[in-house]
Amino acid sequence: MRAAVFDQFGGPEVLHLGEVPEPEAGPGQIRVRVEAVGVNAFDGKVRSGAMEAVFRTQLPGVPGLEVAGVVDQVGADVVGVTTGDRVTGPAGRGAAELAVLDLWAPVPDTLDAPQAAALPVVSETSRRALRILDVKPGETLLVHGASGGVGGLVTQLAVASGVHVIGTASPANQERVASYGATPTTYGEGLVDRVRALAPTVDAVLDTAGSGVLTDSIELRGGTERVLTLADPAAFALGVEFTERSEHSAEVLAGIIDLVARGEVSVPVAKVLPLAEAGRAQSLVDDGHTGGKVVLVP
Structure with missing residues (x-):
């Protein structure tokens, strides 16, 4: 499958489209066909190599901490979700055509994929x-x-x-x-x-x-x-x-999705770019003045 990959550490220019193996949903997991990927400052820190002192990144690396998409594979012991459902959640290696999620929340029809992908991390x-x-x-x-x-x-x-x-x-x-x-x-x-x-x-x-x-x-x-x-x-x-240690909760995510869907809070999406422009997207986020979330779409 296609993904945004980096084969070496460096600036945003090291990101490019590449082919990586398709992931499979294991027990307690689902796989989604990705429709949008949120871009975060942490992606740039991993890509630059700044996080190597904390944990090792296996190359080729694929960024992407949050995705929205349509479920296309359901792992063992998973209940309450089926293929075809729209979901969003935190991910690893999410900037790709397919991603595996351990935690997720349903996305209502009133939210488009870029808006949904902007919500898990924030x-x-x-x-x-x-x-x-x-x-x-x-x-x-x-x-x-x-x-x-x-x-x-x-x-x-x-x-x-x-x-x-x-x-x-x-x-x-x-x-x-x-x-x-x-x-x-x-x-x-x-x-x-x-x-x-x-x-x-x-x-x-x-x-x-x-x-x-x-x-x-x-x-x-x-x-x-x-x-x-x-x-x-x-x-x-x-x-x-x-504080930097994530404490993801499906309940918390679902609660914020509900508030956004009802218009009680907003998380602006500043820019939507194709997956091929992952480097440009990370450059915008690295600069820190986007005025909202930057999102990639495969």
């Missing part, structure tokens, strides 16, 4: 971040990168639960953050003063951007407690909590 990460920070109604949460996929969903979920959210974003994305019900502000020099002018107390901070905001976040919070980053390794030197 759903899990957003819920995990909110659980760790344990923000309560009436508290103030500062979200860095509030216009992005994870930051935007965290912002919407927090606002819906009665939390006051201040969200940092580029000048071009201030209106989007405001549309989520948050108070927008720009990042960069003077951030501490701008946030203090908006809220006398910051109860919790979430950094989704990894753009060097942890020192300012600690100052605003008055310490490292309830400061969490998803993206800045400087956390380890500063004593800030860093």
